[in-house]
Each structure stands twice: as C-alpha cells, then as structure tokens.
Amino acid sequence: MEGGRTEWRFSFSIESMAEFAKLSGDYNPLHADVEFAKRKGFDAPLVYGMLVSSQMSRLVGQELPDNNAILTGVKMDFLGPCFPGESLVFAAELVNKSDSTLALDFKCRVLRGEKLLCRGTVSAVWMP
Numbered sequence: 276m277e278g279g280r281t282e283w284r285f286s287f288s289i290e291s292m293a294e295f296a297k298l299s300g301d302y303n304p305l306h307a308d309v310e311f312a313k314r315k316g317f318d319a320p321l322v323y324g325m326l327v328s329s330q331m332s333r334l335v336g337q338e339l340p341d342n343n344a345i346l347t348g349v350k351m352d353f354l355g356p357c358f359p360g361e362s363l364v365f366a367a368e369l370v371n372k373s374d375s376t377l378a379l380d381f382k383c384r385v386l387r388g389e390k391l392l393c394r395g396t397v398s399a400v401w402m403p
Contacts, residue, residue, distance in 0.1 A: 279369035281338050285330060287322050289359050295326045322357040324393075327385055330365040331397045334381065338367075344379060344399040351395035355387075363387055367397070377401045 296302050304311040305321055312320045328351045335346045357363060364386045371380035377400050385393035 280367065281334070282364055282366040283338075284362055284364055286362055287326055287357075287359055289320075292320070292322060292326065292359055295323050299323070299325065317356055317358075319358045322359055324351065324353050327351075327353075327357050327363075327393060328395075330385070331383060331395070334365070334367050334383070334397055335399045339379075339399075343403055344401050346397070346399050347378075348398035349395065351383075351393055353393050355390060355392040357385070357387070357392055361387060363392070377403075 292306055296307065301323065305315060305317075306323055307320055309320060312318075328349060331349050331351070332346060335344050336342070365383065366386065367381045367383045369379065370382050371378065373379075379399045379401055381397040381399075383393075383395050383397055384391055
C-alpha cells in the first residue's frame with residue numbers, strides 16, 4: 276500500500292453471485308433473474324452489495340504490508356448498481372493511523388470508469 280493509497284480492478288461473475296447466494300441464503304431475484312431486474316429498471320441483475328463490500332476485507336486481509344491488521348468496522352453507501360462481469364475499481368486511502376491506539380481508518384470507493392458506485396470507510400486495528 277504505497278503512499279497510503281491502493282487500488283485494483285475486480286469483477287464478479289454470475290457463478291460467483293450464485294456461490295454468494297448459497298453462502299448467504301439471499302436468493303432475491305434482483306440478483307439472479309434478468310427479467311425481474313429489467314422490470315425493476317435495471318439492464319441486468321445486480322451484484323450483491325455485500326459481495327462488492329468484500330473488497331474491504333481484501334484491503335485489510337491482503338493489501339496491507341503485513342498480516343497484522345484486524346478488520347473492526349465497515350460502512351458502505353451504495354450509490355449506483357454494479358453488474359456481473361463488469362470491470363470495477365476499488366480504491367482506498369489511509370486517512371488515519373494512530374500510533375497510540377494502533378487504529379487504521381480508510382476511505383474507500385468503488386468506480387466504474389469515472390462513475391462513483393459506492394463509497395465507504397473501513398476501520399482496522401494493527402496488532403503487531
């Protein structure tokens with residue numbers, strides 16, 4: 276995480292959405308049925324918000340320089356739909372690092388091109 280910022284591309288397939296449905300028990304047709312999604316005004320089924328939010332777990336669990344951080348909080352605002360197979364970018368910026376409490380706070384965004392789809396915060400504690 277060079278300079279307190281990082282970003283990466285990601286996407287979710289129809290198959291990963293089906294796996295998430297099995298794991299979560301959420302079978303809402305908005306996430307699996309094309310015709311249902313179209314009746315609701317979308318071009319395709321929507322990627323589960325919690326699946327998109329999983330990138331926050333990746334930030335703390337995989338993208339920090341070591342494996343000593345523990346995720347302590349997540350907040351995500353969903354501003355626009357994410358669709359299966361589309362290329363998205365997760366961007367994070369370290370906005371607070373406390374040497375006394377070992378707290379880490381990040382501002383995060385999910386983008387499709389220049390369009391902001393999600394924004395949020397991630398909190399973690401570093402446990403050396």
